[in-house]
Amino acid sequence: MSFKIARIAGTAAVLTLLLAGPVLAENAGPMRETSSTSSTIESLKDQRKALEDRIKAEREKARADKAAATAAQAEAARACVAAAVDKREVAIAAGWSAYASGTTANLAARRTALAAAWAMTDRAARRTAISAAWKTANEAQRATLKTWRAAKKSAWEQSSKDRRACGPSAASEMSESANADASL
Numbered sequence: 756m757s758f759k760i761a762r763i764a765g766t767a768a769v770l771t772l773l774l775a776g777p778v779l780a781e782n783a784g785p786m787r788e789t790s791s792t793s794s795t796i797e798s799l800k801d802q803r804k805a806l807e808d809r810i811k812a813e814r815e816k817a818r819a820d821k822a823a824a825t826a827a828q829a830e831a832a833r834a835c836v837a838a839a840v841d842k843r844e845v846a847i848a849a850g851w852s853a854y855a856s857g858t859t860a861n862l863a864a865r866r867t868a869l870a871a872a873w874a875m876t877d878r879a880a881r882r883t884a885i886s887a888a889w890k891t892a893n894e895a896q897r898a899t900l901k902t903w904r905a906a907k908k909s910a911w912e913q914s915s916k917d918r919r920a921c922g923p924s925a926a927s928e929m930s931e932s933a934n935a936d937a938s939l
Contacts, residue, residue, distance in 0.1 A: 828922070835921035843914035850906030857899035865892035 865888055872884030 829924065832922050832924055836918055839914055839917035839921065842917060843910050846910035846913070847907060850903055850910065853906065854899060854903035857902065858896065861892055861895040861899060864895065865889070868892070 868888035868891065869885065872881055872888055875881040875884060
């Protein structure tokens with residue numbers, strides 16, 4: 756980009772010299788106008804016009820290049836955020852799957868323990884076994900829930916880091932929040 760600016764600045768310097776030449780010649784004293792002087796002035800005017808057109812074209816090209824670069828950056832940011840969102844959603848789904856599996860296993864263990872407790876004939880032993888079955892099942896379910904919450908939190912934290920790595924425009928555009936999964 757700085758090379759283009761230097762090239763435009765150089766072109767502007769040449770244009771300045773070309774424009775200053777006739778002015779300096781006029782200030783040098785009275786000259787009689789000849790056909791060669793007239794053709795030189797016309798030639799300089801043509802050169803000036805060509806340089807102005809070239810400068811205009813360079814500026815338009817620089818604007819177009821900048822717009823293309825901005826569009827490419829925006830597309831890259833969108834793709835990066837899409838990948839971060841997909842990674843987060845996969846992690847949340849895996850955490851939910853582990854939670855569901857753990858809950859299913861906890862329920863099966865509780866069912867087995869309660870069935871064994873109710874098969875007991877001694878009333879005191881049965882009450883103790885039922886109480887122990889419920890206590891064990893509740894503790895196991897709390898541990899499963901804790902694991903699910905940790906997995907969900909980890910997925911959102913990693914998503915936030917990944918989103919920030921995509922660049923400032925991508926990170927500021929996100930309106931999602933971890934509270935969206937609070938009901939899970």
